[in-house]
Amino acid sequence: MSNIIEVTGVTYLYSRGTPFERRALDDVSVGFRRGKITGLIGHTGSGKSTLVSLLNGLYKPASGTVLLDGKDIWESPKEISKIRYRVGLVMQYPEYQLFDETVRADIGFAPRNLGLSKEEIEERTLRAASFVGIGEDLLDKSPFELSGGQKRRVAIAGVIAMQPDVLVLDEPAAGLDPRGRREILGGLSKYVTEGGGSIILVSHSMEDMAHYCDDVVVMGGGRVIKTGSVAEVFSDKDALHSAGLDVPASLRIAEGLRERGINLSGELYTPEGVAEAVIKYIGGGRK
Amino acid sequence: MMKNDIIIRAEGLGYTYLDEGERRGDEIPALSGVTLSVRRGEYLAVLGHNGSGKSTLAKLLNLILTPTEGKLYIDGVDVSSGELSEDEVFSIRKKVGMVFQNPDNQLVATVVEEDVAFGPENLGLPREEIRARVDGALSLVGMTEYARHAPHKLSGGQKQRVAIAGIIAMRPEVIIFDESTAMLDPLGRRDLLDIMDRLCRDEGITVINITHYMDEAALADRVIVINDGETVLDGTPKEVFSEVDRLHAIGLEAPQGREILHLIGGRGIKVDKAALTEEECIAVLYELISRGNINE
Amino acid sequence: MISDITLGQFFPGSSVIHKLDPRMKLILSVLFIAMVFVANNTAAFILLTVFTVVLVLLSKISLATVLRGVKPIILILVFTAFLNVFLTGGEGEPLWSFYFLKIYEIGIYRAVFMALRVIILIVGTSILLTYTTSPIALTDGIEALLSPLKRIGVPVHSFAMMMSIALRFIPTLVEETDKIMNAQKSRGADFSSGGLVKRAKALIPLLVPLFVSAFKRADELAVAMECRCYRGDKNRTKLVKLTYRARDFLTLIVFVLALVGIILECNIPSGALGTGAFLEFLFYRV
Structure with missing residues (x-):
């Protein structure tokens, strides 16, 4: 199979069964190619953040299926935490999730939850830290002492340390200056080229899509409006405009x-x- | 220029704080030797990357911090001595309003209009006056229909508009936007920039937008670039963005059209350095290509 | 979802109850609570029930919503009712007995009165206060009612400001809790299994970020408030001025009459309105 994740006919409702019920995703079908960086773009409320929360099983679809490597992730609901290790999700402003005493311990949180051996935890922590450019001199500091950009990178390392098959990042560069953006986004392609993983990158920025992605999925109003290679999507201006986006x-x-x-x-x-x-x-x- | 035209003037302004972390007690300069003056009614952008010292500048302008070196005058009053009475601080803050980055952390009340009223209430205005100002401010930012809503149910951009209304209702002379667009989506950002423009052009308010987005800075009358606590560039957007190499050296960029011209210029082809907007860049490129074809 | 709780929620509207002055609503609530505790016989409870139902109808909030607010405590109510039924000793013949379990008439009364008392108390005060009064109006009401205490140095304004800010940030922090929980779950955190110690430990990755963020918010908010010229209640005016209107006094009179009625009723020797009538009311009418 060339698609690492295949979403078919997925619908998701917020506040289901209450007067506030709202359809966040409406019959969404989309595939994400293995070994590629796929950009997910759309405005606030387009359903893109909901979609990524469905990919790692944080939310369960009201109908439809999410296939990871050809298998339904909700096949055995008790095992859903295993899916979360395979589809690593970096949420928006992830620096808010830092909690441990040292950077080392924080990055090692997921490997510890995985129940790995001490050596394996240490090895993964070091690898993830070096991947995001966090030097060993920072590992024994408290994460709360770091600068904003460093905190962001430590938080991302905390997900990378799970060595997921698919790395999903929701606006990883939000609020960062050009240099910070480049440092984070520019380093991502290594995850694909060297680590053999796949990436799904959520962003508001057309420029980011152009620079860093192979494929693009355009969302609007809880539906997929357009999918294809960067060139294909950017040549369809009507589709972009109907999603309220510009080239x-x-x-x-x-x-x-x-x-x-x-x-x-x-x-x-x-x-x-x-x-x-x-x-x-x-x-x-x-x- | 008459002295009265200058609303903010800084001379060799600096701020040094004591490190509380590992290097406890060390003096760390966040800002040093900044000299600038802001004209009444001007639209100024302060550009710099994260940690460049631009936020420290904002805090100095609003008397949250007291400068450790240099002088700062706001509307002719020296505020750098650190010996202002409570009433003096109060009257300066009345003139200089501030909109912050995180929309959630600057709204006080559980109803939009009551939040907008918070500032005027603190000024001790009569009730009818507060009412009029709240209504006026909400309509200026296009939030009238949300007057009775709860802020937490609004989008980021809407919250930020409410925060602006809260400042406008105090009728300040200067409004400083401290990275106010950083947490917004593109639509929210566009709305906010539109409001900044109107505040300056229509209401005659001095607008200072502290940002790291180049396209925002390009909209201002004047751009000041800060790096490592010092002013490195000061001029119109065209002047500042023609220095693409210097911007790159301090980790910033120019708007994309300008970058294209810079790349072409780097290959030994002569291009006009003043073009900034997309239309200007298209015109320059068209001119260049036509000329190139004729030469062949 | 944490956000689905209705108890303590405000439902905006424009009913008579919504329009009452918040200060008056606080006073009325005190009177209402007095009524609930004075009532101790059938007639008084009938009066009180009717009175509460009228309040609900006037507020134009659906009965279903109101009852949903009571749902969380149903279990406790049923449990205490059982205890009352079986553990209340009485004189004379028990109505029913099975070995040591005996049910007396008075036990049934107590159980029913107790349950009614709690339900009426919750429904009545929610209708008067939380459901129909915005948190900020409620805070204003409390501040105004307590303002005489300022003279003896009680920081009433600061207290009210703290309360309204707390109310403002509850939804924000609830949302944030949700977000952090999801982030940690995405790193394999498990909040729902294991023993007590394990679960308490699992909360650390949730609580630490929540506190860090709450302090950061508090810090930023304080700066923002200072920038908006806040300096306590010095020279401070208010957008909304609380004014008593005719309807406030009318309602007050109704409440006082009801309270007096219940007090008088409860001093009349029991039995004036027979127990039979009560049981008939309970089992045939409802």
Whole structure:
């Protein structure tokens, strides 16, 4: 199977059976490819956060199935915590979940819950810390002494330490400055290329999708509006607009040029892509 | 320029705090030698990455912190001595309002309009005046229909609008937005930026937006870039964003159109450095390509 | 879900009860509680029940909602009723006996009165206070009623402000608890199995972040309040001024009459309204 996660006909209701009942997801079907970074984009209330909470079994769908590696994750509800180790979820502003006395102990929380041996816990903690760029000098500090960006990375390491097959991150760079964003998002591809995992990345930012993702899933009003490769999704402006989204600024500029009769070719959704295309077009520039 | 035109003036302003963590007792400079003046009615953006000292600047401007070096004048009053009476502090805070980052942590009341009334109540205004100001402020931020709602049921962007209304109702001369858009989604951010613009253009309020988003800074009249506690750039958005290399060096970026031109410029092709908006960049690129074709 | 609890919740509306002055509602609640505790015979309880039902009808809050508020304590009610029925010793012939278990007429009375008393107390005070009064109005009411204490140095304003901020942050913290719990569950935390010690230990990853965040919020809120020129109740005015209206005094008169009625009724020797009538009421009418 090429899809690591397959969601079929999933519906989810909040406050089920009360007057406040609200349909957060409506008959959603979508697949996430193995070994790829899939972006999940949509506005607040589009259902994207609900969807990620269904992927690791925090919520149970009212109808429909979530298949992980071809198996229904709710096949045996008592074993659902095992699913949570395989689909690691990093929630929004995850630094709020830090609690232990040291960074080391906090990152080791999930491995301890997994019941691993002491050596294995230590090994995984070190690996996860180095993955997110947290040096060994920080491991014995209290997580509350770190800077905002460091806390964020420790929290992410706490999920990576489970070595999940799929890493799901809900807006991991929210509120960070450009450097902080790059540090966190730029490091993610290693999880796929070196670790052989898959990633689902929730974001508001079209620019992030363009930079870091292979595939994109666009959500709006509790439904999937469009799925496909980055190029496919960005070429369907109508679908994006119906979700209230816009293409990245670079692509808008390329399109502005096309309206004036200049057809650039290449990957036009990043500044680098457009710059390259322009230079190619005029056939010049020093190397 | 008349002296009266300057609402905020800082001369060599600095703040050093004592570390309470591992290096206990060490002096850590958060801000040093900042000199700037803010004109009445100006729309100013203060740009810097996390930990650059820009939040410390905000806290100094609102008298939460007392400067450890330099001078700070607000509306001509020296507030840097640290010896202000309670009433003096009160009258400065009346002039300088502040909207913070986390919308949840600045709303006091369980009903929207009562929260907006909180500031005017503290000012001791008569009831009819409070009523009028609350209604006016809510309509300015487009939240009139939510007047009787509970804040916790609103979206982040709506909460932030309520917080702004609470400040507007105090009729300040300056409103400082301390990373107020950082926790909002794109729609909420757009609404907030729109309000900032209107406050400055229509209401004549001096707006200071402290942020790390380049596209926000590009909307202001003037941009000040702070790094390691010092001002490194100060000018119009066009001037500041033409220094792409310097921005990169301190971990910031320019808006995407500007980045495209910079990349092309880096390959030895001459491009106009002043273009900033998407339309301007398209025009510059079009010009460049047409010229290139003719040359061939 | 924690957020589904109705007891202690406010239902906005514009009924007569909603419109009463919060100070008056507090006074009325005291009178109502007095009525509930004075009542000790059938007639008084009938009067009290009718009175409560009228209050519910006037508030325009559905009876189902009101009864849902009582649901959490049903178990306790049934348990105490059983104890009352079986453990109340009486004189004369028991109504029913089985070895040492004996049921006397007075036991049944006690059980029914006790259960009614608790239900009426909860329904009545919720209707008067929590269901129909916004927390902030309630706080204002308490502050106004207690304000004479300011003269002897009681910080009534600070107390009221603390209370209203607590009310403001309850939903925020409930939401946050949910969020942190989900985050820790995603790291394999288990909050629902194991013995008492294990469960208490499992709460640490939940409580530590919750406290850290609550303190951070408190800190930021304090700064935000200072920036909005807050300095206690010095020179402070208020948007909402509490004013008594005719309806407040009318309601007060009704409550006082009801209380007097119940007091008089309960001084009349029991039996004036026969026990038979009561049982008939209970089993045939309801």
